[in-house]
Amino acid sequence: MHGPPISRGAGLRLTVLDGTSLVEFRFDGRPVMAPRGTSIAAALIEHGRRASRTSLSGSPRGYYCGMGVCWECVVSVKGRGHVRGCMEPVAAGLEVLSLSGTDGLGE
Amino acid sequence: MGSVSDAPVRAGVAIIGAGPAGLATAAALVRRGIACAVFDDNVQGGGQYFRQVPPGFAAPAGDPVPRDPRARDSLTVLAHPLVAYHPLTTVWSMPEPLTIAHAGPGGGGRLTAAAIVVATGAHDRPCPFPGWTLPGVVSAGGCLNLLKGQAMLPGKRVAVVGNGPLVLVAAYSLHKAGAEVALVAEAAMATRNGLRAWAGMARAPGLLAKGIIYRAGIRTSGAIYREGWVAAEAHGTDCVTAVTVARLGPGGSPDPAERLRVDVDALVVGYGLAPSGEFARMLGCGHRFEPSRGGWIVNRSDEFETDVPGVFVVGDAAGIGGAEIALAEGRLIGSILARRIAGGASVAGAERRKLARLERFRTALEGVYALPRPLDLARSDTIVCRCEDVTKQRIVEAAQGRPDLSWIKVATRMSMGRCQGRNCLGPAARITAEAGGLPEIEATWPRMRPPVRPVPIEALLSEELGPPRSPDLVEPSFAGDAAA
Numbered sequence: 242m243h244g245p246p247i248s249r250g251a252g253l254r255l256t257v258l259d260g261t262s263l264v265e266f267r268f269d270g271r272p273v274m275a276p277r278g279t280s281i282a283a284a285l286i287e288h289g290r291r292a293s294r295t296s297l298s299g300s301p302r303g304y305y306c307g308m309g310v311c312w313e314c315v316v317s318v319k320g321r322g323h324v325r326g327c328m329e330p331v332a333a334g335l336e337v338l339s340l341s342g343t344d345g346l347g348e
Numbered sequence: 349m350g351s352v353s354d355a356p357v358r359a360g361v362a363i364i365g366a367g368p369a370g371l372a373t374a375a376a377l378v379r380r381g382i383a384c385a386v387f388d389d390n391v392q393g394g395g396q397y398f399r400q401v402p403p404g405f406a407a408p409a410g411d412p413v414p415r416d417p418r419a420r421d422s423l424t425v426l427a428h429p430l431v432a433y434h435p436l437t438t439v440w441s442m443p444e445p446l447t448i449a450h451a452g453p454g455g456g457g458r459l460t461a462a463a464i465v466v467a468t469g470a471h472d473r474p475c476p477f478p479g480w481t482l483p484g485v486v487s488a489g490g491c492l493n494l495l496k497g498q499a500m501l502p503g504k505r506v507a508v509v510g511n512g513p514l515v516l517v518a519a520y521s522l523h524k525a526g527a528e529v530a531l532v533a534e535a536a537m538a539t540r541n542g543l544r545a546w547a548g549m550a551r552a553p554g555l556l557a558k559g560i561i562y563r564a565g566i567r568t569s570g571a572i573y574r575e576g577w578v579a580a581e582a583h584g585t586d587c588v589t590a591v592t593v594a595r596l597g598p599g600g601s602p603d604p605a606e607r608l609r610v611d612v613d614a615l616v617v618g619y620g621l622a623p624s625g626e627f628a629r630m631l632g633c634g635h636r637f638e639p640s641r642g643g644w645i646v647n648r649s650d651e652f653e654t655d656v657p658g659v660f661v662v663g664d665a666a667g668i669g670g671a672e673i674a675l676a677e678g679r680l681i682g683s684i685l686a687r688r689i690a691g692g693a694s695v696a697g698a699e700r701r702k703l704a705r706l707e708r709f710r711t712a713l714e715g716v717y718a719l720p721r722p723l724d725l726a727r728s729d730t731i732v733c734r735c736e737d738v739t740k741q742r743i744v745e746a747a748q749g750r751p752d753l754s755w756i757k758v759a760t761r762m763s764m765g766r767c768q769g770r771n772c773l774g775p776a777a778r779i780t781a782e783a784g785g786l787p788e789i790e791a792t793w794p795r796m797r798p799p800v801r802p803v804p805i806e807a808l809l810s811e812e813l814g815p816p817r818s819p820d821l822v823e824p825s826f827a828g829d830a831a832a
Contacts, residue, residue, distance in 0.1 A: 307493030
């Protein structure tokens with residue numbers, strides 16, 4: 242389920258405007274640090290978690306369209322339900338769980 | 349958490365989508381004193397083409413990712429006093445004429461307007477091939493959204509495969525952002541076609557210059573560059589580790605012999621765009637089939653009106669045309685609606701002429717990237733419906749029983765997943781038509797039903813619904829059934 246970690250690229254960086262900083266959330270229980278307000282999906286890619294769920298037949302799936310259409314990046318966020326990782330902003334203390342197979346129910 | 353809506357709120361014009369077309373529409377309306385409500389499902393406006401970094405961040409000075417400098421000015425209209433801007437809000441139905449149902453963080457509601465402008469843009473056109481569902485395989489839109497919206501590379505060593513201008517845009521952007529672009533494979537003989545179409549291309553010299561710059565940049569990057577080549581397979585178990593490309597064969601499939609395999613940690617796939625026209629499909633608007641414009645596109649009058657009165661579609665949602673046409677149509681619909689609502693001056697001739705020139709460039713560009721026949725890159729065991737894991741084989745078997753997409757949907761669950769068919773109906777229609785010996789135009793898509801995008805149940809619960817109406821009872825019939 243883990244691929245090689247991807248850094249945010251040699252030429253890329255985000256200029257912080259209002260003093261926001263790295264915050265920690267948890268994915269399947271493991272801590273992940275990412276800039277607050279960037280997307281959960283981007284944070285998972287950065288930390289080498291390319292596969293953020295498994296499909297009905299059990300094959301690994303992850304970020305694909307980045308615009309909320311394909312739902313391949315769907316994750317479960319405690320208190321929010323099933324959300325698209327590419328549309329959901331990172332916030333401190335989020336509890337994010339991967340979905341597997343026929344997971345249709347959850348928090 | 350949802351609120352029960354009172355009588356529907358009235359607004360001048362309801363605009364669905366805050367990308368280039370929606371923003372241009374809003375600006376043209378408020379310039380003429382007409383109020384509008386803009387609905388967008390993202391946290392910030394801009395759509396894909398004007399995509400911004402998240403709130404609280406700024407793109408750095410000297411940002412290596414190519415961005416259109418008009419984006420920031422275009423977004424200022426969302427703060428205009430005549431604009432009610434609803435971010436993070438999904439327009440999911442039109443339950444009454446000119447009344448839309450919307451759902452957002454504050455609950456759900458309805459809004460009745462004098463006109464509805466659908467500016468929902470486009471999404472990546474799906475093109476299934478073996479391994480396309482592997483993590484690390486991202487669409488061209490997905491790649492650009494990572495670069496522009498998250499300052500993130502999809503990988504360190506990337507290949508770009510596809511057909512159309514986005515291949516060059518993605519490859520060039522990746523190269524400027526510091527990725528190693530290992531391979532670029534364009535399916536069409538674009539350079540040869542482009543040289544033949546130079547007169548048409550010269551109608552938009554700025555866009556032509558951009559294309560030349562991007563192509564030169566890719567040459568500088570040292571990427572292997574092929575034209576007339578397509579994706580044959582993405583390899584890997586948990587994520588993509590390599591891609592095989594092949595020369596495009598005469599039947600539309602990858603050549604079995606002339607192949608090249610390259611190690612990558614991300615694969616960007618861009619086989620064109622498809623209009624996000626689900627709203628008009630849901631309303632039952634008339635459509636026609638134009639593959640060069642992305643497939644089924646809504647019929648419009650020369651004032652961009654569909655055959656549902658008061659519902660207009662502009663930009664890519666009405667047929668793929670790119671950002672310049674989206675901006676031009678947005679400006680034009682503003683003056684058209686102003687005349688209808690407030691009886692103003694007649695429609696600007698200069699805007700019409702500019703749009704006509706852009707349309708001639710678009711036709712030339714379509715010629716550059718035209719393919720002799722539709723691509724057929726999937727094997728029997730390739731997943732076509734990603735959401736429900738339906739393979740090409742299953743669709744072919746069901747189609748041989750009855751080559752009807754609505755039947756195949758029910759039999760296989762194809763298009764019944766979360767994406768609502770956006771990533772499978774196009775390919776499934778082509779596969780079905782081929783299996784049934786029909787032209788693709790006869791593989792009619794199933795009817796789109798509300799909600800046009802997924803919404804939480806609480807949005808439906810916050811609606812005040814009228815009493816249920818019994819549907820008209822019609823005897824179902826299928827051509828070819830034995831006499832009942």
